[in-house]
Amino acid sequence: MKMMLKRKLSVALCVVMVFSLLTACGKETEQNKPENPSGPDVTEGAKTDDVVELTVFIDHTWYDTDQFTGIIPEEITAQTGVRLVPTKAVDAMQLGVLIASNDLPDLIYTSQLGDRLSNPNISYAYNELIEQYAPDFKPSEDQITVAKSMATDGNYYTVLNASSTQEEWRNASAGSPTLASLIYRKDILDELGMEMNTLEDYKKVLGAVKEKYPDMIPLTMEVTFMVDFFKSNIIPGWVPTTEGMVEAEGNKIIHQTSVPEYKDFLKYMNDLYRNGYISPDNFAFTDGTQSEELCTNNKAFSMSFMTGDRDTTLTRDLNANGYEGKFEHAMPMSDLSYVTPGTGWAGIYITKKNKNPEASIKLMQWMFSEEGQRITQWGRKDIEYTLDDKGVPQFSEEWLQARNDGTMTEKYNPNYYFGISGVVEAIGRASGISESANAAMDKIRSNLKVTLVPVLVNPKSDTPERIKLDQVIETVKNYETKIYLSNSDEEFDANVKELYDRLEKLDIKGLEEYYTTHGAEYYK
Amino acid sequence: MVGNQKVMERRKNFKKQGLLQLFALSGMLYLFVFAFVPLVGIIMAFKNYTVDQKIIGIFTSEWAGLRHFKDFFNDINFNTIMRNTIVLSVLKLIFSFPMPIIFALMLNEVKNQPFKRFTQTVSYLPHFISWVIVAGLAINFFSTDGIINSLLLWTGLVDQPISFLTSSNNFWPMAVFMDVWKDMGWWTIIFMAAITGIDPTLYEAADLDGAGRLRKMWNITLPSIKGTVTVVLILALGNLFGGGLSGSNFEQSYLLGNTMNFEHSEILQTHIFKTGMVHSRFAYATAVGLIQSFVSLVLIFASNSVSKKISDNSLF
Known part of the structure; x- marks a missing residue:
């Protein structure tokens, strides 16, 4: 009897081993699936209560969030009818492997491998989707030139965010690029x-x-x-x-x-x-x-x-650790112009595995709209911010509190800056931060040079x-x-x-x- | 008729061994899926494959001949990479291979059993710590303001902290030291097991002949474990460029390599990793990996045949 039981257990163990081996070879393993699946429709590509769910691979290990929760994500869904299901990269090499294995999500947000992703085998061309679904979406000439420079077929497969021209920076009322x-x-x-x-x-x-x-x-x-x-x-x-x-x-x-x-x-x-x-x-x-x-x-x-508000958070943490003292931003220490590439930084690629290209391109249109940029960066108008005479957002006490006590991502989650311009991002970040941080950014902005060509011809x-x-x-x-x-x-x-x-x-x-x-x- | 009987007998035997065969089958299946099927990818080394061609591109992309191999031989860092790989691997072989044997011989002479067991346990525990943790510990212990330097400064043995991890010249000794620390105890178990199997009457006879401890070690213990030593040596040579017994070259160079010690820490495997995974040059990385595999194959066959001729001991 005991022998039989032992024998059965051994057979069961063998079967489990062989089975797990075979499942590991499966094309789509559980760990390959996006995080936070919220229902069967995620994989089936259907709509849930008229909300389209799209998976997005965020190719930045340092990204502040891997959840699409909080006031701003909810507002994005309310405005666009799209809910994102993000997966954050575990290392910088993951994207290359995803491309090679063709194990692609609906969207990819990345600042690297642009020329590999700008390929009709992998991504939808923005110009074709725009023509078909979003004729009002009009990226700037520079944005199109930059995106086209990554492709070889005359199409463009993304629009990079965080780009602003020399003139836009000259007219900006606050902030500077991240330098x-x-x-x-x-x-x-x-x-x-x-x-x-x-x-x-x-x-x-x-x-x-x-x-x-x-x-x-x-x-x-x-x-x-x-x-x-x-x-x-x-x-x-x-x-x-x-x-x-x-x-x-x-x-x-x-x-x-x-x-x-x-x-x-x-x-x-x-x-x-x-x-x-x-x-x-x-x-x-x-x-x-x-x-x-x-x-x-x-x-x-x-x-x-x-540039940014790190002086404030460093002072806060220094004091919390029992030391008196204050951090400040130093001013630039020469008369040289700071140079920033005006090409932009990262972009969303709509992959050929995307289950709803129409919703995707419309989402990107909204992300690049003035309204979209402000909501993703500043929150809801008259609730999280009001605009002053210069067009600079003045944030609510709750927003500033969240920024200072480290609960910004948890509460508001303004991390979905897929379509923001450099200036909008900078103005938002400049509001409500220390004088020294703003003074440094003002000096940088006043003497800023935007360059495009060295990056375009990489x-x-x-x-x-x-x-x-x-x-x-x-x-x-x-x-x-x-x-x-x-x-x-x-x-x-x-x-x-x-x-x-x-x-x-x-x-x-x-x-x-x-x-x-x-x-x-x-x-x- | 006789043939049928044989087949019947085989079937009967197979049925009797069903469970064991199932275990063997799962192991073979594992090897087939994860060791043999990926070999198809070697073809990439001779192709103009790029990741945007997806998996099918491995077969459909155009042939590149030996271009990737030539690129590697012409790489500006070729000499540095090869020198580092060979020197680091040989150093590990010289130091990491005999240490477990010496340690096993020493442990075998310890008569106090509790102390022996304690020493053995303590020495093999580091084997179970991942290299990521070991690298973290090393950074904490050996950085210029770490525990070791603080101790050296406090005792007055040095005036200035030693750049254990940030000096190019210290990378190889540190890598070998950590390798020995981490895996010596583990491999000692293998040699201890071999020593345990030695016929005790040999020692008794030697005692009667008046042999001392060293003589017994030299004339009985070492010759008796010669077979095990040979097999382990062949395995270590087969993985020479991987780091020998512990196979730690990549982990050490990747985790402890930095811009200050790159001249000694950049090896074949980190080069493969950087070009393959960081720059997505999979075809080129496959070619470089193939060179390493080829050298390993030659080493394992050569050491096996030399061993067969010299000592009659071999792996296959």
Whole structure:
């Protein structure tokens, strides 16, 4: 009897093992299905109470939300009849695998692999869907040019958000693009009685901080923005893109390392290291919280980061940890123009697996409309905000409270900025934040340069130029750190020479020629 | 008639072993699905495949000949990548392979059983910690303001913190050290098991002949576990570029590699990962992966045949 039971159990175990093996081979496994399925209609593509549910893959691991809940998502559904079912990427490589396996959701929101997604095998062309379902949806000329530059068949398969023209920025009443900014301890600077108007002033301040507060790291660099603040203030025309191509005189497009001031930047960073103002450990940081924790635990004087309201939250957390002090944004430390690519940032791709292309393109039309942009970013008019005379939203107490106590995503969830313009986003973010943050953004905006061409002519994936460019990017990333951390002038010079020798081997001049030649078509 | 009888007998045997056969079948099915079917993808290494061609594109894309292989050999980092892969792998083989044997021999000499069991348990526990956790621990312990540096500074052994993780020169020693720490105990179990199987009368005879501990180790224990050592060595050589016994090259280089130690941490597998998964150059990454697999195959066959000739011990 006991033997029989044992035998039956063993057979059952075997069957379960074989079954689970076979299910693992299935094309659509459970874990491949979108998160938060709210009913059978999600997979069947039907409507639930006239609400269309669309799955969206958000290709940003850092994204603030993976839920479509909160006041703003509910308002989006009320206005558009669409409910989104988001899945957030677990790593930066997931999208490539999804494309290769053709395991695509209805929508993809991404800032990468644009040229792979701009392909009729994978996505619907926006121009065709617009013609068929949403003839009133009229993206700007620039937006269309940018999107077309990613495709090879003359169609465009997305419209990138966060783009604004030079003129729109000039006319903006507040805010700036998300660019590099420096946050520092105002109370300590006051105590030292020093000025911090130029990068040389800043270096002196760091020296004084190191002397007076030896346990404090004078500068910590947040992993995403790292040295951007210094590049922006030292290298003329530097564009904050991975590719590192900049516009030079005579409509030439050159690599950042070809700008003469690039070496000044390297020298400046090396000085910071050799004086002990930055820690080598900083280059092994893997996420931004490591720098923030140094700030909020009274262990760092300043942090290179981005424009926005982080000074306020850092002060809040510093005080909550029992330390007195105040963080503020520093002003730009040179007269150089900050440059931003006007191409936009990320876009929604409507995949060929999409179960309702009509609802999808109409959703995007709404997202790019003025009403859509304001609701997704600012909430409901006269409830979450009212507009002042300059057109700047003045937010309700509840909104500001949620922003300060960290419940913004949970309560309002203004993270679905699929169609916002750079200016609308910036104005919303500038409202109700610290004076220093606004002053820094005003200064950046007043001297802002918007550039399009270097990004438009980025070589497409799998081309020899792209392969070469990826190697250049990797080389520069590695060698920059090596150069910053040189321990002597001789080592510094040798490392700089090594970088330039390697770039020469990679035919950087040929790459610049490619950019300049292809860019000429757009400069016409 | 005799043939029929044989078939009948086989069937009868098979029926009797039904349950066991089912277990074996599930293992074979697993191997077939996850180890053999994906081999079809190797074709990508010789094709102009791009991810937007989807899975069918693996077969329908145009042939590229040996282009991807040439691209790799002409890559500006080719020499660095190959040097790092070979040196790191060989260092691990030199240090990680004999350590479990030495440790097993030492443990075998411990007569205090509770202490022996305790030591064995403590030494193999790190094997169960994932490399992600180990890397996190390493960062906490070995960063310039970590526990080890604080201790070294406090004791006055150093004036300046040592850049264990942020100096290129320290990457290989750190990788080997962590590899030994994590997996030595685990492989010791294998050798301990082999030692346990040695006929105790051999030791008794040696005692009568007046042999000391070292002599017994050298003349009895080591020759008796020679077969196990050979098999483990062949397996380690087969996975040489993967990191030998622990197969930890990728995890270590990926998790502890950074822009400061890239000159020593960039290896074949991280290169494959970056080009394949980050830049979606699947075809190129497959070609580079194929080179690694080919070298591993050669190593495993060569070591097996050498071992067969020299010691009569082999894996197959």
